[in-house]
Amino acid sequence: MSEFKPTLTEEEKAFARSLMLALEPFRDIRSTMPLQYVYTFLQVACDEGKGVMEYASSAGVSPTVMTRHLLDIGDLNRNREPGFGLVTQERDQTDLRRHQARITPAGKVLMRRIINALKTTPR
Template sequence: MQELSKAREQNLRGLALFAIISRFREVDSEMPVQQMLCLVWVANNEGKSQKELRDSLGMASSTASRNLNALADYHRLGKPGLGLVEMADDFRDRRQKVVRLTPKGRTLMNEVLNYVIAEAPSSLRKVESEILFKEQRRPA
C-alpha cells in the first residue's frame, strides 16, 4: 500500500506540473521549458542579473539571452516577444542586465501561484478520488 501511495503522489505531482505547463502554453503555445524556467527564476529573483540567472540555471550566455529576449520584447524568429520580463542596465555594472517581471509577467505568475496554492489541491483531490475509485473496483 505504501508503494501505491507513493505512486499516487507522483501521479498527482505530475498532473499539477502538467497544469502549470499548460497555463504557460496558453500564453505561447510553443513556449519551451527553458523559457518557463527563466520566467520562474526571474519571478523568484527580481532585480538580479542575467549572469546570476545563467549561473543558477547552468545556461550558456547565448541561451539565456535568447530565452530572456523572447520573454521580453524581441523574439529571434521575427515574432514579437511575450512582454513578461524586462531587462535594464545594472547601475552597478553597465555590462550587466538586471531582469524583472513586467506587470503582465507578474499577473501570469500570480495566476500560476494561485493555481498551485488554491485550485490545484482541490482538483488534484478529485483526480486522487477517481484513482482510488478505480483502484477499489479493480479485481484483486
C-alpha cells in the first residue's frame, strides 16, 4: 500500500482552518446556515445602504431571490416569522419605493466574532 500524501500545503490548510473558524459564528446561529445567507450578510456588511437590486446584481441572483435572502436574515423572514435579525431594511428617504439594507446590532456582534476568529487564528 502506498503512503498517503496530502494534497494541500500547510499554508493552504491554515487558510482553510481560518475560514472554518470565521464561519463558526454562523453555525452557532444555525448549524445548517445556507451559504447564500452568509454571502448576503457579508455583502451588506461590506457595503451598507444599498437596495435589493444592487445586492442582487452584485451576487448574480434575481431581485426576487435577494429579497428572500434579505428577509430571511432580517427581523421577519419571508413567512413573517422571526428571522435571524442580522440586517434591517429601512426606507430610503429620497425614494420611498426603495429600502436600504443595514447591519443590526446583532449583525455587528456577529461581525466582531468573525473578525476575532480571523485575528486569533494562528497561521
